[in-house]
Amino acid sequence: xTANREIDDILQRAADGGRITPEEAxxxxxxxxxxxxxxxxxxxxxRRYPDxxxxxxxDRNINYTNVxxxxxxxxxxxxxxxxxxxxxxxxxxxxxxxxxxxDLGATxxxxxxxxxxxxxxxxYESLFSxxxxxxxxxxxxxxxxxxxxxxxxxxxxxxEEAILRIKAAGLDSIAGAGAEMLPERPRKxxxxxxxxxxxxxxxxxxxxxxxxxxxxxxxMGTGETHAERIEHIRMIRDCQDLAVANGYQDTAVETSHELxxxxxxxxxxxxxxxxxxxxxxxxxxxxYLRFIAVSRLFFDNIAHLQASWLTTGKDVGQLALHLGVDDxxxxxxxENVISSAGARHRSNLHELIWMIRTADxxxxxRDTLYNHLAVHxxxxxxxxxxxxxxxFSSIAMPGKKTLPLVDAK
Ligand code: SF4
Numbered sequence: 001x002t003a004n005r006e007i008d009d010i011l012q013r014a015a016d017g018g019r020i021t022p023e024e025a026x027x028x029x030x031x032x033x034x035x036x037x038x039x040x041x042x043x044x045x046x047r048r049y050p051d052x053x054x055x056x057x058x059d060r061n062i063n064y065t066n067v068x069x070x071x072x073x074x075x076x077x078x079x080x081x082x083x084x085x086x087x088x089x090x091x092x093x094x095x096x097x098x099x100x101x102x103d104l105g106a107t108x109x110x111x112x113x114x115x116x117x118x119x120x121x122x123x124y125e126s127l128f129s130x131x132x133x134x135x136x137x138x139x140x141x142x143x144x145x146x147x148x149x150x151x152x153x154x155x156x157x158x159x160e161e162a163i164l165r166i167k168a169a170g171l172d173s174i175a176g177a178g179a180e181m182l183p184e185r186p187r188k189x190x191x192x193x194x195x196x197x198x199x200x201x202x203x204x205x206x207x208x209x210x211x212x213x214x215x216x217x218x219x220m221g222t223g224e225t226h227a228e229r230i231e232h233i234r235m236i237r238d239c240q241d242l243a244v245a246n247g248y249q250d251t252a253v254e255t256s257h258e259l260x261x262x263x264x265x266x267x268x269x270x271x272x273x274x275x276x277x278x279x280x281x282x283x284x285x286x287x288y289l290r291f292i293a294v295s296r297l298f299f300d301n302i303a304h305l306q307a308s309w310l311t312t313g314k315d316v317g318q319l320a321l322h323l324g325v326d327d328x329x330x331x332x333x334x335e336n337v338i339s340s341a342g343a344r345h346r347s348n349l350h351e352l353i354w355m356i357r358t359a360d361x362x363x364x365x366r367d368t369l370y371n372h373l374a375v376h377x378x379x380x381x382x383x384x385x386x387x388x389x390x391x392f393s394s395i396a397m398p399g400k401k402t403l404p405l406v407d408a409k
Contacts, residue, residue, distance in 0.1 A: 007032050014297035015040040017047065022234040025298045029226055029290055041293035041324030048303070049326050053375065054356045055366035058349070058388060059108035059141070060101035060333040064089055064127060068114025070146070072191040073276040074180070074222055077336065078114045088116065091130050098135050101333050104388050107367045108330075110175055111142035120154035121162050125169040132170030139368035140170055141215075144177035145203035149195050163207050173250075173368055174207050174214035176266060183231045186224035190277060197232075201239045208243045208261045211251035213369075216262045216302075220291065221270035221283035229291060233298055236262065240301045250369070263370065264304035264327065265295055269311045285316055289323055296324025304370060310390075313345050314355060321359040327366070328352055332390045349388035 010024045011032060020028070028037060046052070065088035068078035079086040098109055111127060113119075124147075128140055143166075152162040181187050182197030195203075204214055216236045220229060242248075243261025250260055269283045283291075296305050306327040309317025317328060331349055347355075353376055356363035364375040365383075376382050 004031070007036075011036055011040040011297075014300075015043040017044070017300065019300050020298060022230050022298075025233070025294050026227055026230045028297065029230060029294045032290075034286070034290065037290060037293045037297075038323045041296040042322060044296050045305075045324045045326055052360075052362050053364045053372065054321055054326055054328060054359070054361040055364045055370065055372070056328045056352045056356065057108060057330040057366055057368070058101075058105045058333065059110060059330045060097060060106050061110040061112055061336065062089075062094055062097045062101075062334065063336050064094060064111055064113040065116045065119070066114050067116045069117050070115045070150075070191070070193045072180075072194060074190050074219070074270060076271075076273060076275040081117050088113075091127070094127070095130065095134050097334065098131055098138060102135060102138065104333055105383075105385065106138070106333060107373070108139045108141050111140065112175070112177065113143075113147075115147065115150040117154070119151060121151045121157060121165050122155070124151055124166050124171075128166055128170035139172045141173040141175055141368050142171060144175050144179070145200045145207075146178035146194055148174075148203050148207075149199065159203055159206050160210070163203075163210055163212060167210065167212050171212065173263075174204070174212055176215040176217040176262070176264075179217045179232070179236075180219045181222065181224050181228060181232055182218075182235045183224070183228045186222065186228050190222045197235060201235055204239055204262070205242060208239075208248040209246070211249060213250035213260055213263050215264045215266055215306075218265070218267040219270050220267055220288060222277055230294075230298075233265070233295060236265065237299060237301060240299075244301050262302050264306050265299055265302050266306040266308060266329070267291055267295060268308035271311060285312065288312055288316065289320060292320045292325060293323040309347065309355075310345055314347060314351070318355045318359050321356065321361060327370075328356060331388055333388070334391050346390040348390065349383060349385060353382055 010020055010028060014020045066077055066079050067081055067086040067088060069081060101109060131138060131140060148159060148162050152159050179200060180191060182200060184197065187197055207214060218232050240261045248260040269288055272278055272282060304327050305325050306329045307317045307320035307325040309328065310332065331347060331352060353363045362375060362377060365373045367373055
């Protein structure tokens with residue numbers, strides 16, 4: 001119990017699985033005592049996942065181009081068309097990286113890139129079908145609404161046509177990238193050329209309706225208010241309400257009724273290096289942790305909540321496991337976009353498992369759709385591959401165009 005009856009009531013209702021309003025979420029975010037907030041969020045996690053399992057993933061982010069016409073102010077990765085450091089990887093290089101990732105146990109690739117002025121739907125069709133033909137076992141969890149709008153615009157086709165074509169070509173899931181901040185004021189301030197938050201939601205809704213599920217993200221710390229953070233998750237929850245009300249299902253999921261629409265919510269903190277927003281305040285650790293807990297209480301309709309150890313650090317990532325988080329995300333065999341802006345935290349398979357176990361949770365390796373591939377109940381169950389390590393580079397910078405994951409001996 002806290003000293004505030006109203007906060008107690010909201011926390012109790014949320015912990016019991018009841019819905020809270022955006023106004024109530026804001027009150028919890030700004031005023032609820034930290035331990036009570038965390039306890040309520042963890043109660044929800046325990047009810048959803050009574051097996052006490054916390055999952056992780058092995059995947060690789062592969063960037064096909066850094067050329068982009070959208071020039072978001074927070075982005076340290078892109079280069080304008082015709083810039084001398086702009087590049088686009090040929091298919092052979094992308095396939096080489098996929099093969100290397102599979103060798104290290106990856107089950108997923110996240111193909112990410114800029115809005116290249118020449119990349120229409122056909123480019124993405126050949127990208128996804130090329131990967132699927134070579135490696136049918138890899139789940140392609142990639143791109144976001146911005147890329148879908150861009151390719152549709154390049155070719156003059158509808159959003160739905162673009163989605164149906166790239167899905168048929170092999171896209172398994174849409175990454176929640178490009179959400180940043182969905183409300184108009186902060187979005188215009190950091191990404192004036194990007195689609196509106198409403199358009200981002202519209203693309204996700206069309207994808208969900210067509211059996212393509214996704215994740216949703218949020219980038220905190222570029223000067224948005226607490227109320228705008230809550231408005232961001234309000235927009236995502238409303239979109240998910242539509243998916244639930246209409247029974248939108250991921251066509252690849254046969255077993256769970258929970259995984260249509262958004263499968264997971266992943267907030268992360270803005271990184272301030274090498275971009276045009278330098279000097280803005282990052283979200284503080286407490287703001288991040290409190291938001292994690294509020295997200296678990298607010299999203300009564302989204303199954304999974306992921307901690308971002310890459311941007312917040314491993315200690316904070318582990319602490320988030322006590323605030324309602326059930327997933328620690330990926331080892332990230334390769335990441336270049338956020339690390340270009342200053343995220344330097346690295347980890348490896350053993351460490352991620354250790355972080356989960358020492359938080360008194362049971363670690364499990366999962367795939368894109370949260371199927372458990374291995375549950376490590378004791379240390380005897382742990383994998384032994386020392387090569388599964390994070391690699392971060394800034395390939396937007398000259399001279400780093402290849403990234404071998406395993407040392408050539
Ligand atoms: S965040 Fe994406 S859309 Fe924005 S500039 Fe960077 S690559 Fe382009």
